[in-house]
Amino acid sequence: MTRSTLLLALAFAFVLASCQSSSTRSSYDPGTGYAGESAGPERRRPFSKLPHRDAAYIGKSLQEAEGLAQSRGLTTRVIMNDGVVQPGTIDVNLNRVNFKVKGGYVRAVVRG
Numbered sequence: 001m002t003r004s005t006l007l008l009a010l011a012f013a014f015v016l017a018s019c020q021s022s023s024t025r026s027s028y029d030p031g032t033g034y035a036g037e038s039a040g041p042e043r044r045r046p047f048s049k050l051p052h053r054d055a056a057y058i059g060k061s062l063q064e065a066e067g068l069a070q071s072r073g074l075t076t077r078v079i080m081n082d083g084v085v086q087p088g089t090i091d092v093n094l095n096r097v098n099f100k101v102k103g104g105y106v107r108a109v110v111r112g
Helices: 003-018 062-071
Strands: 075-081 096-102 105-111
Touching (some): 062 075, 062 096
Parallel strands (some): 075 096
Antiparallel strands (some): 096 105
């Protein structure tokens, strides 16, 4: 292995290692569209001003959260139920609230 190949491999490893982030957010951040679960800066969304405060869903039962969303004119979907990922689509719909549910209660919310 030549010296330049070794240096290139080391530089590539350093770049990959620096891409990892250990920062987390455990509460709602209106700049990202995330509430509840950690959302590092790499998960920022292009839509920074959400029409409703999504943190209001956290801690509510699934039925209460769905009712609140419907009263706000939003559709809902459960994307994770007790740690099991549910089928979804890849489209982005800002009028849809995606819930991560554990034990029948909303633990995290993702808009879209």
